[in-house]
Amino acid sequence: MLDGGRLGSRKHINLPGIRVNLPSITPKDHKDILFGLEEDVDFIALSFVRSVEDINQLKQIIEENDGHAQIIAKIEDQEAVRNMKEIVEAADGVMVARGDLGVEVPIEELPILQRAIIKECALKGKRVIVATHLLESMIHNPSPTRAEVTDVANAIYEEADAIMLSGETAAGKFPIRCVEMMDKIAQRVEKTGGVDYVKDKIPQDKKEQMARAAAKLADSLKCPAIIVITRRGTTALNVAGFHPHYPLIYAFTNMTTVRRKLWLTRGVIPHRIDFSKDPEKTIRLAIETLKKTGRIEDGDQVVILSDIIAGEDRVETIQIREVKTYFNVEVEKL
Secondary structure: OOOOOOOOOOOOOOOOOOOOOOOOOOHHHHHHHHHHHHOOOOEEEEOOOOOHHHHHHHHHHHHHOOOOOEEEEEEOOHHHHHOHHHHHHHOOEEEEEHHHHHHHOOHHHHHHHHHHHHHHHHHHOOEEEEEOOOOHHHHOOOOOOHHHHHHHHHHHHOOOOEEEOOHHHHOOOOHHHHHHHHHHHHHHHHOOOOOOOOOOOOOOOHHHHHHHHHHHHHHHHOOOEEEEEEOOOHHHHHHHOOOOOOOEEEEEEOOHHHHHHHOOOOOEEEEEOOOOOOHHHHHHHHHHHHHHOOOOOOOOEEEEEEEEEEOOEEEEEEEEEEOOOOOOOOOOOO
């Protein structure tokens, strides 16, 4: 024994540098996945992902059971780090699980790996969550340490999509205060701008070209909003992938599951509305919805990116509009 200490129950055993042949999805995991799919979960976080094959195995289970859940790959060991680019490409999002990852790699490497994972996700347009030990001291104390505040701020500065509490809210004495503190830090740091990993990101197809154009246009005009009309959420994700600086992205979809999933994406506030067969009516309804909630007002300029079906045609447009009141548009209470 090198260092003694207290060992709690149900703890993981880490073998740094040793390739473990245990399956990523155990029989208990499989049972839990099926339960989650029955409960209509939106995301499944897969622990100890080591390769793309682990993700494909989970995808197959989801597809065979007619699920719609998306996969968040938790990068937690050295093998996952080696296969990081392929894992990011295959998953719907990634979690930087710093608890186990910090045991598997030299501790001084952890900040470098966190930054590399966030950057890779930004360049691939994938959502990324930073988790574990963000406000660890608040499990027992009402206020965080200065180092913890800086740690949270760095994750936000690096433009992660989400920062996640775990023990602080699951077993801590001050769960509400932890969330309030996290929100306070995020609100302040986001006003200062971020590292902008995507400033030189090259669009890979026509849809990404339109998304980048919408983001750049809104930034140059300092618009308060980008309105995205999208069925499956892809258009909103594409716009968010170019990290517009000034506006929030208001995504309008007619699918409840898409709305729920978009909440995880940085800078996106999703709404569900009924789409009209006339794209113009759908756009007007979106504008009136934002006006009613105080997000925009008459005279504001907004950028609108739509990708909706009108009759037998798919309509893809980018517009700049000055907000005005549209009569005879009914807005449901949100």
